Amino acid sequence: MTQKKNVTFDDIAKYTNFSKTTISRYFNNPDSLTLKNQEIIAQALIDLDYKENKVARILANGKTEFIGIIIPNLILHYYSEMLSQILATYEKFGYKFLVFAGNEQEETERRYIQELLAYKIEGLIILSHTIPSDELAELPIPIVAIEREDKHICSVNSDNYSGGWQAAGLLHRQNCDMLLHINSPSAPSVPAYGRIQGFLDYCKGHQLKHQLILREMNSAHESIQAHLTETLTEIEQNYKGLRKGIFISNDTQANVLLNLLFRKYGRLPEDILLVGFDNSPVSREAVIPISTVGQQIDKLAYEAVSLLVEQMNERKKRRPAPLTEPVHKIIPTVLYERDTTASLANLLHSSTFLF
Amino acid sequence: MTQKKNVTFDDIAKYTNFSKTTISRYFNNPDSLTLKNQEIIAQALIDLDYKENKVARILANGKTEFIGIIIPNLILHYYSEMLSQILATYEKFGYKFLVFAGNEQEETERRYIQELLAYKIEGLIILSHTIPSDELAELPIPIVAIEREDKHICSVNSDNYSGGWQAAGLLHRQNCDMLLHINSPSAPSVPAYGRIQGFLDYCKGHQLKHQLILREMNSAHESIQAHLTETLTEIEQNYKGLRKGIFISNDTQANVLLNLLFRKYGRLPEDILLVGFDNSPVSREAVIPISTVGQQIDKLAYEAVSLLVEQMNERKKRRPAPLTEPVHKIIPTVLYERDTTASLANLLHSSTFLF
Numbered sequence: 001m002t003q004k005k006n007v008t009f010d011d012i013a014k015y016t017n018f019s020k021t022t023i024s025r026y027f028n029n030p031d032s033l034t035l036k037n038q039e040i041i042a043q044a045l046i047d048l049d050y051k052e053n054k055v056a057r058i059l060a061n062g063k064t065e066f067i068g069i070i071i072p073n074l075i076l077h078y079y080s081e082m083l084s085q086i087l088a089t090y091e092k093f094g095y096k097f098l099v100f101a102g103n104e105q106e107e108t109e110r111r112y113i114q115e116l117l118a119y120k121i122e123g124l125i126i127l128s129h130t131i132p133s134d135e136l137a138e139l140p141i142p143i144v145a146i147e148r149e150d151k152h153i154c155s156v157n158s159d160n161y162s163g164g165w166q167a168a169g170l171l172h173r174q175n176c177d178m179l180l181h182i183n184s185p186s187a188p189s190v191p192a193y194g195r196i197q198g199f200l201d202y203c204k205g206h207q208l209k210h211q212l213i214l215r216e217m218n219s220a221h222e223s224i225q226a227h228l229t230e231t232l233t234e235i236e237q238n239y240k241g242l243r244k245g246i247f248i249s250n251d252t253q254a255n256v257l258l259n260l261l262f263r264k265y266g267r268l269p270e271d272i273l274l275v276g277f278d279n280s281p282v283s284r285e286a287v288i289p290i291s292t293v294g295q296q297i298d299k300l301a302y303e304a305v306s307l308l309v310e311q312m313n314e315r316k317k318r319r320p321a322p323l324t325e326p327v328h329k330i331i332p333t334v335l336y337e338r339d340t341t342a343s344l345a346n347l348l349h350s351s352t353f354l355f
Numbered sequence: 356m357t358q359k360k361n362v363t364f365d366d367i368a369k370y371t372n373f374s375k376t377t378i379s380r381y382f383n384n385p386d387s388l389t390l391k392n393q394e395i396i397a398q399a400l401i402d403l404d405y406k407e408n409k410v411a412r413i414l415a416n417g418k419t420e421f422i423g424i425i426i427p428n429l430i431l432h433y434y435s436e437m438l439s440q441i442l443a444t445y446e447k448f449g450y451k452f453l454v455f456a457g458n459e460q461e462e463t464e465r466r467y468i469q470e471l472l473a474y475k476i477e478g479l480i481i482l483s484h485t486i487p488s489d490e491l492a493e494l495p496i497p498i499v500a501i502e503r504e505d506k507h508i509c510s511v512n513s514d515n516y517s518g519g520w521q522a523a524g525l526l527h528r529q530n531c532d533m534l535l536h537i538n539s540p541s542a543p544s545v546p547a548y549g550r551i552q553g554f555l556d557y558c559k560g561h562q563l564k565h566q567l568i569l570r571e572m573n574s575a576h577e578s579i580q581a582h583l584t585e586t587l588t589e590i591e592q593n594y595k596g597l598r599k600g601i602f603i604s605n606d607t608q609a610n611v612l613l614n615l616l617f618r619k620y621g622r623l624p625e626d627i628l629l630v631g632f633d634n635s636p637v638s639r640e641a642v643i644p645i646s647t648v649g650q651q652i653d654k655l656a657y658e659a660v661s662l663l664v665e666q667m668n669e670r671k672k673r674r675p676a677p678l679t680e681p682v683h684k685i686i687p688t689v690l691y692e693r694d695t696t697a698s699l700a701n702l703l704h705s706s707t708f709l710f
Contacts, residue, residue, distance in 0.1 A: 073439065075636065080435035084428065087456045091463070096470065099454045101442045108446070115451065221640050259642045266621030281430065285576050287614045287642040 007050040016044045063316070067095045067308065068116040070102050070109055072128045075219050076252050077280040078297070079127065082146065085301035086125065092302075093309050095122075106130035113139065122315075123308040126153075129190070137326075142311035144304045149189045154311070156304040156329045157191040163293040163333035164198025164247070167275045170291065171245025172206060174273055174341050178242040179203055179210040182231060182257075183249040184217055192249070195277060195293075199247055209242075217253070224256050232260055243271050245341075251276040251283040254290050258340065262287050274340040289338035299331050362405040371399045418671070422450045422663065423471040425457050425464055427483045430574050431607050432635040433652070434482065437501065440656035441480065447657075448664055450477075461485035468494065478663040481508075484545070492681075497666035499659045504544045509666070511659040511684045512546040518648040518688035519553025519602070522630045525646065526600025527561060529628055529696050533597040534558055534565040537586060537612075538604040539572055547604070550632060550648075554602055564597075572608070579611050587615055598626050600696075606631040606638040609645050613695065617642050629695040644693035654686050 013020045018041065025032050026041045033041075044050075074080045087097055098116060102109040109130055116124065123142045129149065136143055137152035145155040164181070171179050181199045186192055196212065203210035213235075217227045235244060248254045254276030261268055268274065268288065276283055279294030307329060314320050364378045371378070373396065380387050381396045388396075399405075429435045442452055453471060457464040464485055471479065478497045484504065491498055492507035500510040519536070526534050536554045541547055551567065558565035568590075572582045590599060603609045609631030616623055623629065623643065631638055634649030662684060669675050 074429075074435045074442075075439070080429045084430070084456055087429075087454060088458075090455065090467070096453050096455075096474070098451050099438075099442060100445065100451075101439055103443075112445070119451070221636065255640065259640070262617060262621075262642045266617075281576065285610065285614070287617045 007048045011048060012041065012044055012050065015048060016040055064120045064122055065095050066116075066119060066121040067097050067305070068113070068121045068124045069097050069099045070112065070124070070126045070128050071099070073101055073103055073219055075221075076250065077282045078250060078252070078278045078295070081280050081297050082127065082301055085298050086305060089302060089305040093305060095305070095309070102128045102130065104128065104130055117141070122312045125304055125308060142308055142315070144308045146300055146304050147191050149187070150191065150326070150328065151189060152326060154307055154323070154326045154328065155191070156300050156307060156331065158295040158300065159330050159332050160191050160194030161198040161201075163277060163295075164195040164200075165202045166198075166333060166335045167195075167247040167277070167293050168199045168202035168206075168208075168210075168245075170275060170335060170337060170341055171247065171273055172202070172208060174245065176243050176245030176273055177209065178239045179208050179245045179247070180213060180235060181210070181247045181249075182213045182215070182228075182253070185214045195249060219252075221256070224253055225260070228253065228257050229260060232257065241271075243273070245273045245275070247275045247277075249277055251278045251280045251290060251292055254292070254340075255282045255286045258286055258288070258290060268340060279334070279336055283336070283338070288340065291338045291341040292336050294334040294336050296331050296334060303329050303331065362403045366403060367396065367399055367405065370403060371395055419475045419477055420450050421471075421474060421476040422452050422660070423468070423476045423479045424452050424454045425467065425479070425481045425483050426454070428456055428458055428574055430576075431605065432637045433605060433607070433633045433650070436635050436652050437482065437656055440653045441660060444657060444660040448660060450660070450664070457483045457485065459483065459485055472496070477667045480659055480663060497663055497670070499663045501655055501659050502546050504542070505546065505681070505683065506544060507681060509662055509678070509681045509683065510546070511655050511662060511686065513650040513655065513688050514685050515546050515549030515688070516553040516556075518632060518650075519550035519555075520557045521553075521688060521690045522550075522602040522632070522648050523554045523557035523561075523563075523565075523600075525630060525690060525692065525696055526602065526628055527557070527563060529600065531598050531600030531628055532564065533594045534563050534600045534602070535568060535590060535594075536565070536602045536604075537568045537570070537583075537608070540569045550604060574607075576611070579608055580615070583608065583612050584615060587612065596626075598628070600628045600630070602630045602632075604632055606633045606635045606645060606647055609647070609695075610637045610641045613641055613643070613645060623695060634689070634691055638691070638693070643695065646693045646696040647691050649689040649691050651686050651689060658684050658686060 009020050009023045012023045022033065023041065026038065030038055069083065069086060071079050071083055074083065083099065090096065098119070098121060100112045109128060117139070121141060124139070125144050125146065126136065127146050127148060133145065133149050133152040143153045145153050147157055168179055181196065183196055200212065213231060215227050215231065217224050248257060254274055258268065258274060261272065274290065276290050276292040279292045283290040283292045307327060311323065314322060364375050367378045368375045377388065378396065381393065385393055424438065424441060426434050426438055429438065438454065445451065453474070453476060455467045464483060472494070476496060479494070480499050480501065481491065482501050482503060488500065488504050488507040498508045500508050502512055523534055536551065538551055555567065568586060570582050570586065572579050601612070603612060609629055613623065613629060616627065629645060631645050631647040634647045638645040638647045662682060666678065669677060
């Protein structure tokens, strides 16, 4: 490897016969030069093989072009897909992402945020649940939350309430006698709580038999599997002979439940219908495609970065007008009807059904 | 949000009655001060609520503590798990990661690497396949590759050859009459090629009937599913009545193949055995747990960061002794025997088998 001497402003000035001040203006305020002079300097940079030192530029103009991301984990397919979509906005906005998977360790997340601030990140996207939003609102940079408690900070969330309503509606249309919703206990301040409320309101409004099953599950596969094995046994015992419509809080869990049923019956029994949430890749890649309430992950990611960039740009203005109230954007959910709610497909799979 | 005035070295000097030079030494060479004086300054930083400006420090000592990561995508479970494990090394080494998912766009990756260099990253971990290693070796920073062509750069790879050998050995022990290996066409310079060679050498050495099926598949689920549907039809037609042992190049594909079989038969037929590669989460979360040749993703990630940090530290020495030859570390693979090669389980699942 050859370590060439760095090309300096002096070198560029000598090569172009401009002053060092002119070269400096090219980097910090290019539009103050004529287009012709800009072109001459740009060509000189190529000729001299000039390597830009962004760190030096940051000191000059304060723009690091860094955004921090704090995500709970990359195990849930929803999160790895979301991260993928956020990273893809590099092509559109040019921001670079410093990524941290917090694994729900509140103190580690706090320490990491302090590190990110020391690196002069311009903004933060946060998906993890640990640090309350009133604390986050005190940080000296713009923040956008995705699908977490967001009372005091800007956020982009799915329309969770409509999502819960859509799921219950689909199971109702497919003639389920008993509607069940499996979720983790969550506070009404968390956006995902809307799924529970939407489901309950639909069932009550349509006078449907229903049950809400709340169980604390962590993101480890073994924990989800153990809990859902128990839950499934209870459901099958309690509602024998009924056509059961199960709405479960995410596709990762829907996939585990579907696999448990396939291991037991070799198929999805005709008296169980299943709807997940997220439309994360696992819903299409499951043993049979899972019906799901789709979060538009690409749109959530894009809108989150976009909302953040708006605020970061605002702060760069000579007279910034920061937001007085946090902005909350809502992205519609999209219902995907697939094989786990297709009653005809259920019947055709059934070995006991006779025409 | 309150924007406090930044605390300067001047402020700290006044507060502690030390000189500015002493304060500066505290940040850049703390061990040149007595422990007592270090403690006095540390306490002053707390009292004054001093916020470290790492960008300024970088200019002073050239250490950004940034590592760049270029990963092909986050769709393959292997990659999202690897990224997760790399990010987790923050706790051990303190390095921050700038992450980019290149989606096999060679020119975008080149542009991104130039951006990373402008940000003075100290090292680069690369998993994407697009840019040849001789070009990467010319970059002025240490680089470690994971599971990609690595002739001219350091790397950490799984023992792919042993892995292929282990997979064939397992299928052989389980009395398969016909061994098949499904993979993408790849050059012998890519580490994963070792899986093919290990499989072939085992089959030839043991005089087993075998076939190598090479198909170009991209990482999109629909493409994998379409290709494997065709491949499965061919295999079932060509080897009727034989006990078929299929070794497939990764767990994501193994999962698709297993799901195709469950959709068709409601179970894994007793004349098909299946081994994947990677031990990525999907292998445990599949409809039945998939036997797999495990890559020790946590070890690969740790060793890659560790090897990179060693070289980054070497460069900070007064008289650095850079590597004269790239180092290639090999991590053993671990065989996981699960339900897709458990012949007894196969038989018990079978509806045609009678005791």
